Amino acid sequence: MLSIMNLHAGINGKDILRGIDLEVRAGEVHAIMGPNGSGKSTLAQLLAGRDGYQVTAGSVRYLEQDLLTMPAEERARAGIFLAFQYPVEIPGVSNALFLKTALNSIRKQQGLSELDAMDFLQLLRDKMKLLRMDELLLPRAVNEGFSGGEKKRNEVLQMAVLEPKLAILDETDSGLDIDALKIVADGVNGMRDPQRAIVLVTHYQRLLEFIVPDVVHVLSQGRIVRSGKADLARELEQRGYGWVEEQHPARKAA
Amino acid sequence: MSTATRQLDELIGREYRHGFVTTLETDTVPRGLNEEVIRMISARKHEPHFMLEWRLKAFRHWFTMREPQWANIHHPPIDYQNISYYSAPRSGKDGPRSLSDLDPELLRTYEKLGIPLKEQEVLAGVAVDAVFDSVSVATTFKEKLAELGIIFCPFSEAVQKHPELVQQYLGSVVPYTDNFFATLNSAVFSDGSFCYIPPGVRCPMELSTYFRINERNTGQFERTLIIADKGAYVSYLEGCTAPMRDENQLHAAVVELVALEDAQIKYATVQNWYPGDKEGKGGIYNFVTKRGECRGANSHISWTRVETGSAITWKYPSVVLLGDNSVGEFYSVALTNHHQQADTGTKMTHVGRNTRSTVLSKGISAGYGQNTYRGLIKVLPGAENARNYTQCDSLLLGEQCGAHTMPYIEVRNPTAQVEHEASTSRIGEDQLFYCTQRGIAPEEAVSMIVSGFCKAVFQNLPMEFAVEAQKLLGVSLEGSTG
Ligand SMILES: Nc1ncnc2c1ncn2[C@@H]1O[C@H](COP(=O)(O)OP(=O)(O)O)[C@@H](O)[C@H]1O
Ligand SMILES: [Mg+2]
Numbered sequence: 001m002l003s004i005m006n007l008h009a010g011i012n013g014k015d016i017l018r019g020i021d022l023e024v025r026a027g028e029v030h031a032i033m034g035p036n037g038s039g040k041s042t043l044a045q046l047l048a049g050r051d052g053y054q055v056t057a058g059s060v061r062y063l064e065q066d067l068l069t070m071p072a073e074e075r076a077r078a079g080i081f082l083a084f085q086y087p088v089e090i091p092g093v094s095n096a097l098f099l100k101t102a103l104n105s106i107r108k109q110q111g112l113s114e115l116d117a118m119d120f121l122q123l124l125r126d127k128m129k130l131l132r133m134d135e136l137l138l139p140r141a142v143n144e145g146f147s148g149g150e151k152k153r154n155e156v157l158q159m160a161v162l163e164p165k166l167a168i169l170d171e172t173d174s175g176l177d178i179d180a181l182k183i184v185a186d187g188v189n190g191m192r193d194p195q196r197a198i199v200l201v202t203h204y205q206r207l208l209e210f211i212v213p214d215v216v217h218v219l220s221q222g223r224i225v226r227s228g229k230a231d232l233a234r235e236l237e238q239r240g241y242g243w244v245e246e247q248h249p250a251r252k253a254a
Numbered sequence: 255m256s257t258a259t260r261q262l263d264e265l266i267g268r269e270y271r272h273g274f275v276t277t278l279e280t281d282t283v284p285r286g287l288n289e290e291v292i293r294m295i296s297a298r299k300h301e302p303h304f305m306l307e308w309r310l311k312a313f314r315h316w317f318t319m320r321e322p323q324w325a326n327i328h329h330p331p332i333d334y335q336n337i338s339y340y341s342a343p344r345s346g347k348d349g350p351r352s353l354s355d356l357d358p359e360l361l362r363t364y365e366k367l368g369i370p371l372k373e374q375e376v377l378a379g380v381a382v383d384a385v386f387d388s389v390s391v392a393t394t395f396k397e398k399l400a401e402l403g404i405i406f407c408p409f410s411e412a413v414q415k416h417p418e419l420v421q422q423y424l425g426s427v428v429p430y431t432d433n434f435f436a437t438l439n440s441a442v443f444s445d446g447s448f449c450y451i452p453p454g455v456r457c458p459m460e461l462s463t464y465f466r467i468n469e470r471n472t473g474q475f476e477r478t479l480i481i482a483d484k485g486a487y488v489s490y491l492e493g494c495t496a497p498m499r500d501e502n503q504l505h506a507a508v509v510e511l512v513a514l515e516d517a518q519i520k521y522a523t524v525q526n527w528y529p530g531d532k533e534g535k536g537g538i539y540n541f542v543t544k545r546g547e548c549r550g551a552n553s554h555i556s557w558t559r560v561e562t563g564s565a566i567t568w569k570y571p572s573v574v575l576l577g578d579n580s581v582g583e584f585y586s587v588a589l590t591n592h593h594q595q596a597d598t599g600t601k602m603t604h605v606g607r608n609t610r611s612t613v614l615s616k617g618i619s620a621g622y623g624q625n626t627y628r629g630l631i632k633v634l635p636g637a638e639n640a641r642n643y644t645q646c647d648s649l650l651l652g653e654q655c656g657a658h659t660m661p662y663i664e665v666r667n668p669t670a671q672v673e674h675e676a677s678t679s680r681i682g683e684d685q686l687f688y689c690t691q692r693g694i695a696p697e698e699a700v701s702m703i704v705s706g707f708c709k710a711v712f713q714n715l716p717m718e719f720a721v722e723a724q725k726l727l728g729v730s731l732e733g734s735t736g
Contacts, residue, residue: 076692092705093709099692101694105695141706
C-alpha cells in the first residue's frame with residue numbers, strides 16, 4: 001500500500017529525514033518509535049501532504065500513485081488520514097460541520113452521494129458512543145477549548161468517521177490517562193481491517209500494550225535503525241533509546 | 255511565499271460577479287453642481303417648497319465645508335463638478351406606477367442580480383424596494399403593508415403623499431449641517447426608501463432595499479428614513495451592487511432611523527459595491543452617514559452589516575441613546591481585498607440612564623487591503639449606569655494587508671462601565687493544512703475559516719441574508735447539524 005524508498009527530506013535547509021525505507025501493506029499495523037526530535041512527526045506530516053518540506057532524494061508510492069506530487073486534499077480523498085500530534089483549533093466552525101464537510105468531500109471523490117444532515121448525525125452519534133465522547137462537543141468549535149484528551153479523542157473520532165485506508169496516528173497516546181488510553185486503543189483496534197493499514201507514531205511503548213503492532217520500527221536521527229516484532233518495543237522500554245543508537249555508532253556519526 | 259499563502263491569494267482574487275452594465279435610455283442631468291441643478295432635481299420630482307428650501311440651505315452650507323481628511327484612507331481628489339447628480343431610467347410617464355410599467359431590461363437586471371421584483375417570486379416575507387441609479391423603480395408588497403398602516407415606499411413618493419411625516423423627521427437625526435458628505439447628500443439626494451411603522455405594529459415581513467449604480471459618471475445619493483413609532487418593530491435589509499467601471503464612482507448616502515418608546519429597528523446591510531480591480535483601478539467611493547436615534551425609553555436599534563465592496567468605505571453607523579434603558583448594537587463584518595480601503599466603525603452616544611450598547615466588529619484583510627476600525631463610545635454626564643461592551647477582531651489573510659484598531663472612549667459619568675477587547679489573528683497554514691488533510695478543498699477551507707470568524711455577526715442577520723452574506727464571502731452555509 002505504502003512504499004517509501006530512500007527518502008531524504010528537510011525543512012528550512014535542515015536535513016531531518018536521512019534515508020527512510022518503509023513498506024506497509026494493507027491489514028498491517030506498524031509502530032514507529034523513537035526519541036524526541038528523531039523525525040517522527042516530520043515523516044507523518046510529509047506523508048500527509050504538508051507544504052514546506054524539501055525532498056532531496058527518494059520516492060513514496062501509495063496505491064500505485066506517486067504520493068509526493070499529490071496535494072494534501074487529494075491524499076486525504078485517496079484514503080490517507082493523519083491524527084495530528086497537536087490538533088488545530090478553528091474558532092467559529094462547529095466540530096460537526098467540519099467533519100461533515102470533510103466526509104462529503106471524500107465521498108464526492110469516491111462517487112458517493114453527500115450524506116444529509118440526519119444520516120450524518122446518526123453516524124456521528126454511533127461513533128461517539130464507541131469513543132465515549134460527549135455529544136456536547138459537536139456544536140462546539142473545532143478543538144477550541146477542548147482538553148488535551150478531548151482533542152486526541154476527537155482525532156480518533158474523525159478517523160472513525162472518515163474510514164481511511166492508511167491511518168497515521170502521531171502520538172495520539174500522549175497526554176491521555178489510562179482510561180482514555182484504553183478507550184482510544186479500543187477505537188483503533190476496532191478499525192483494524194484487512195483492507196486498512198495503520199501507522200502508530202509513539203514515544204512510549206505503553207500504547208503498544210493495548211494495540212499490538214505487527215511491526216515495530218525505531219527511528220533515530222532521521223533513519224530507521226531497527227525493525228522487529230512487537231517485543232522490540234518492550235525491549236526498548238527496558239533498555240532505552242540509547243541502546244539502539246549505540247548499536248549504530250557509524251550512522252550516528254554520519 | 256509558501257504554497258498556502260499563494261493559494262489564499264488566488265482564492266481571494268476572485269472576480270466581481272455583478273459587474274455588468276445595463277443599456278437603458280436615461281434621463282441624466284449634465285455634470286456639475288450649482289443651484290440650477292438642485293432646482294432641476296427638485297422640479298423633476300415635483301417637490302413641495304419645503305424640500306427645495308431644505309436642499310438649497312444644505313447646498314449653501316456645503317460650499318463652506320471641506321472634505322474630511324482625518325480618515326485612514328487615500329484617494330485622488332474628487333472633482334465634484336465632474337459628476338452628474340441625477341440619472342433616471344427614462345420611461346414614458348414620470349415614473350413607473352407598477353411593476354408592469356417597468357422597462358423589461360431593468361427587470362432583467364434585477365433578475366441577474368438575484369433580486370426578484372415580481373411579487374409572486376419575492377422571497378417569502380421580504381418586501382423589496384429597488385433603487386436604480388437615482389430613482390426607486392419598484393416597491394413590492396405595498397398594498398399588503400398598507401393594510402397594517404405601514405408606509406414603505408420610495409422617498410420621492412413619501413414626499414408627495416406624506417409630506418408632514420417627511421417634514422417632521424427628515425434631518426432630525428442627521429441634520430443637513432452634519433458633515434461634508436451628508437450635507438452634499440441633503441442638497442442633491444434623488445431617492446431612497448421611506449418607512450413608517452405605526453404605534454404597536456410589528457412589521458410582519460423583512461423590508462428590503464436594493465441599490466444599484468448603473469450609469470457612468472453618476473453619483474448616487476440616496477436617502478433612507480425609517481421611523482418606528484411607539485412599540486413598533488421593523489427589520490430592514492439593504493443590499494448594493496454596481497457595474498465594473500474604470501472610473502471611481504461616488505456614493506454618498508444618508509440613513510436616518512428613529513425609534514420611539516419601546517420601538518425596535520433592526521437594520522442590516524449587505525454591501526457589495528464594485529471594489530475596483532486587482533490593481534486598485536475603479537470602484538465605488540462609499541461615504542455614508544448612518545445614524546439611529548433611540549428617542550424613547552426602552553427603544554432598541556441595531557446595525558448589522560457585511561461589507562465586501564467599494565474601493566473606499568467611510569462609514570460609521572451610530573446610535574444616539576437618548577431614551578432611558580435604550581439599547582444600541584453594532585455588528586459588523588468588513589472585508590478588504592486587493593487595494594480596498596475601509597475606515598469604518600461606529601459611534602455610540604449614551605445620553606439616557608441605563609443605556610446599553612454592544613459593538614462587535616470583525617475585519618478581514620487580504621491582498622493589499624487596509625482595514626481600520628474606528629469607534630467612539632461616548633457617555634454623557636446624565637447617562638447613569640451606562641454600559642458598553644466592544645470587541646474588535648481582525649483576521650489577516652496574506653502578508654501585505656493591514657488591520658488597524660482605533661477605539662476612542664469618552665466617559666463623563668463615573669457609574670459607566672466600558673469594556674474593550676481586541677484581537678488580531680492570521681489564517682494559519684496550520685489551520686489550512688488541518689482542513690485539507692481532511693479532504694476539504696483549500697478554497698472551501700478558507701471560506702469555512704472566515705465564516706467561522708464571522709459567525710457571531712452572521713447570527714444577527716435574518717436567515718436569507720445570512721445565506722447571502724456567507725456566499726458573498728465565498729463560504730458555504732453552516733450545516734443544520736452545527
Ligand atoms: N519547521 C521546522 N524548522 C526547523 N526545524 C524543524 C522544523 N520542524 C521540525 N524541525 C526539527 O526537525 C527535527 C525532527 O522533528 P520532529 O519530526 O517533530 O520530531 P519528533 O516528532 O520525532 O519528535 C527536530 O530537530 C525539530 O526541531
Ligand atoms: Mg512528534
